[in-house]
Amino acid sequence: MSVQRSLFDEVMVPTYNPPEIIPVSGKGSRVWDQEGREYIDFAGGIAVNCLGHCHPDVVEALQEQSQKLWHLSNVMTNEPALNLAKSLTEKTFADRVYFANSGAEANEAAFKLVRRYAIEQHGEDKTKIISFTRAFHGRTFFAVTVGGQEAYSAGFGPRPGNIVHCDFNDIEQFKALIDDDTCAVIMEPIQGEGGIIEADPHFAHEVRKLCDQHKALLVFDEVQTGVGRTGSLYAYESLGVEPDVLTTAKALGAGFPIAAMLTKEHIAACFKAGVHGSTYGGNPLACAVGLKVLDIVSDPKLLEQVTVKSERLKEGLKTIGERYDVFSDVRGKGLLIGAELKPEFHGKARELLNHGLQQGVMCLVAGPNILRLTPSLIIPDKDIDEGLTRLDAAVKCMVSV
Ligand SMILES: Cc1ncc(COP(=O)(O)O)c(C=O)c1O
Incomplete structure (x- = not known):
């Protein structure tokens, strides 16, 4: 037709x-x-x-998996998901992986994780999230509220609370905002939707230091910068600043929907069974593609x-x-x-x-x-x-x- x-x-x-x-x-x-x-x-x-x-190798990976097993949901695990998670942990700072289907969903998981971790470790008051003006983190309600364009979260009623915005690369303003009630700072190593604006390495290092001082987690949204886009597998590598949580999507599937949130074992531990989830996250077709893509791009x-x-x-x-x-x-x-x-x-x-x-x-x-x-x-x-x-x-x- x-x-x-x-x-x-x-x-x-x-x-x-x-x-x-x-x-x-x-x-x-x-x-x-x-x-x-x-x-x-x-x-x-x-x-x-x-x-x-x-790409012929990616087409082949998808076709091969499509003859074997399409879906189980998370009531069971599957080989492609385990293999991709293993590869991601071997190639990055992370030792735990959570799979989702889009950048916004991976960020949603990250935002919930950092809140949960801070509340469990440090008490009910540690919920402030610092984000940056012009940042973009996707279109769920939490993601547009954390994002730095007010218009995207307007007109939908009450927003998730205790989220503040700082001008990107303005360290003095950042110092004035971060405190012991801050649970996390979310940033893109290069703001994409916001206009291709690189984080100043000095700024990123200072942010890392201040996060440590205030026991706040640093989340890098690498949905756009990840999987080779900037010339390293993830942009944090060339920035020389390691996050506590990283989100990746877009290029990970090279055109097939997949996303992942990467983090450390002690942080992941607060996401116990039943705390968060997704029907399609870790789908065998998506993970078979992701594994092939990661293999090719990390060369x-x-x-x-x-x-x-x-x-x-x-x-x-x-x-x-x-x-x-x-x-x-x-x-x-x-x-x-x-x-x-x-x-x-x-x-x-x-x-x-x-x-x-x-x-x-x-x-x-x-x-x-x-x-x-x-x-x-x-x-x-x-x-x-x-x-x-x-x-x-x-x-x-x-x-x-
Ligand atoms: C930095 C960043 N985070 C999150 C997203 C949202 O990803 P998705 O559209 O897959 O939900 C985007 C999309 O452009 C992005 O550039």
């Missing part, structure tokens, strides 16, 4: 407003729509498709290439920026890249994205002024170059309107 974009407005809850095209297939970093038009994918499913579309050679490709893409963006005098900044780490529009083009990021589609390149935005690119970690150089050529044409359209 051939369907069209107009059906979206008839049958979908209008939480989104997608463009007219409907992509139908993808291979590597190229995607084709219903009309057979080709796009270079610089969006990567919003930092999800870390191995491009239909040091692949991770090195992320930084090399990052330079190529950033250089190309800078050249376009200079040619049309449009970008005030090109920033980001690895393949989490932002190009900020100059003040005279403020508010035009979405327009640029639409021009990109016209020219055959898929991009993202981070707010009204920032073009965001999160392509596959293994995007071929020729696709980077071709995507840049098409983006150049899109920018030309934007400036000539």
Whole structure:
């Protein structure tokens, strides 16, 4: 059955407003729509498709598991979940794993865990959560309240309480907020949705120190930065600051829904049987995919290439920026890249994205002024170059309107 974009407005809850095209297939970093038009994918499913579309090894892992066992729920454990949890603990600071299905759910688990742990260890008053302005942690009610955009939690009635926000990278403000009633601090090593803003390493180290002084847990939301995106398996490694809890999703499934919350044994111990759970969390299909993805992405050679490709893409963006005098900044780490529009083009990021589609390149935005690119970690150089050529044409359209 051939369907069209107009059906979206008839049958979908209008939480989104997608463009007219409907992509139908993808291979590597190229995607084709219903009309057979080709796009270079610089969006990567919003930092999800870390191995491009239909990576043969990932397809094989999914197909193999699909012939064996699809689902049991958590009344039983399963081999892929155990293998993936083992691999995650071997490759990170963590020694315990909880599986969920989305970034927001992994964060929900983390927020409940840090509250539970603090209350059990230190008493009922230790519930304050410190988060950061412009942070994004997903769309559950707890997650939007912890997140740093007030508008996302407005209009839904009373919010979860005792959550405060600090300006990102402002250590003096942070010092004034943290106290012995603080149970946890939640931060993204690089704010993604907030505009590709890196945590200052000095700030992150001070936050870690102050968390220890006040017996507060440090949670890193690595939903966007994790699984190779910034050139290390997790961004905390290159920041040199180890969290107590880490959430990961998006690229862990490379396009198949899976998420995980990682933590230490003594913290995990407060989540006893029945305290938290999920029907689909740890699903064998998702975990078989996750295991294969983690295996491929943790290869040091692949991770090195992320930084090399990052330079190529950033250089190309800078050249376009200079040619049309449009970008005030090109920033980001690895393949989490932002190009900020100059003040005279403020508010035009979405327009640029639409021009990109016209020219055959898929991009993202981070707010009204920032073009965001999160392509596959293994995007071929020729696709980077071709995507840049098409983006150049899109920018030309934007400036000539
Ligand atoms: C840092 C961060 N945390 C959490 C989320 C939410 O993840 P999900 O949409 O899978 O719930 C996102 C999604 O963009 C994110 O960037």
